[in-house]
Amino acid sequence: MSETTIREAKISDCDSLVSMMKEATDEMNFGTKLKLTAKDLEKDAFGKSPNFGIYVCQSAACDIVGYVLFYYTYSTWEGRSVCIEEMFVSPSHRRKGLASALWRRVVQTALQNDCKRCNLTALPGNEFLLSQGAFDLSVLEGWLFFRQTKEAMELFVKSCQVPGGVLIREAGRNNCKTIRKMIQDLADYEKMPEGPKLSAATLEEDGHGETKFYRCFIAENDRALLGYTLFFFTYNAEGHGVYMEDIYVSPEYRGRGIGLALWGKVIQAGLDLGGTRCDFAVLDWNIPSIDIYKTKGAVDMTEASNFHFYRMTREVMEKFAKC
Known part of the structure; x- marks a missing residue:
């Protein structure tokens, strides 16, 4: 962790982010297909009134080695919430706490905006999510x-x-x-x-x-x-x-x-x-x-x-x- 930095994404990151999104969608095989270009991401993330945010993990060599994409949601039970839509770390940089660090940064930002929940979507039995205190609503409540x-x-x-x-x-x-x-x-x-x-x-x-x-x-x-x-x-x-x-x-x-x-x-x-x-x-x-x-x-x-x-x-x- 000491060799990496978690920061907000910048326009200059868009090429690296799209490449990493392609890697993430291929690996996770989660039904999502990459349709974005770097220009699309630049317009959507840094244009007028973006409805989502991205944090990146930058290595000591200034390479982007991980990212988390999130947006604010709303619960009619508790109000403001945040959803982590995508979170990915390059295989060569895993098991170093980077995913937890990216997730933590989103949670810290969400708490500053008075969010009451952090939602994620993943396969059942995800030990990483469960180990951080998340629970599986699909199992517990049948959603x-x-x-x-x-x-x-x-x-x-x-x-x-x-x-x-x-x-x-x-x-x-x-x-x-x-x-x-x-x-x-x-x-x-x-x-x-x-x-x-x-x-x-x-x-x-x-x-x-x-x-x-x-x-x-x-x-x-x-x-x-x-x-x-x-x-x-x-x-x-x-x-x-x-x-x-x-x-x-x-x-x-x-x-x-x-x-x-x-x-x-x-x-x-x-x-x-x-x-x-x-x-x-x-x-x-x-x-x-x-x-x-x-x-x-x-x-x-x-x-x-x-x-x-x-x-x-x-x-x-x-x-x-x-x-």
Whole structure:
């Protein structure tokens, strides 16, 4: 570690980073294909309002020997979170604590921004992640990772229609109290009523403040708010993506296509950014939702590619950051 430096990536690193991303995707065989060029990465990471960050590990010879790519996410239970999308160290520099150092730097930055969780995706039984205090949510709670490809996204939005008498629009500050109630309704349905901890005021600050940690669409008619979907943008070696954190429609308004219309808006937002995928999670017992997702081209990546969700809690993050 004494011969290496962890620092923020610079424009001049883009060629090395893309080469290393190619090496990482080939080695991990995780279903992701490198589609970025150095110019793409330069534009996305150092252009206007990037939605992700990269730290690199630089050797004493000034070579880039590792990197971590991360972005901020949002939990409707606890609020601000961070996701480590990619973390890789060159084989010649492994077993020197560099991956832990990269991870720790992200956690330290996330804590400075009041994040409550650190999320990662990996194969089951990842001893490195488990040894650092992360736990496997897919095993403990039954969360499955679903993904739509760009082709499936485009097919879906072409056929998606908003039901008559329903308006779908971006949520405003004045909608946060009702959205907070619906978040609780969704948690009750998911059999996790104690989950949501954040307040309507926190929702307002994080979604409508100077830094926006999430976006939200609502469905309404002339009488009431009918449902919502909360999402954020992602990034990996394929480029931009979108993650749908929550989607909920009040029971009395289900079966009318409102949920599909909300989902379609999220997908369109991702496509507008040049996104190549729409990701989301669903509990393994929620067969009705799983069946709907599959009919729209979403693939269960936990089943197909063994994707598992891992998480560090705030308490574990704080201990890890001080190591």
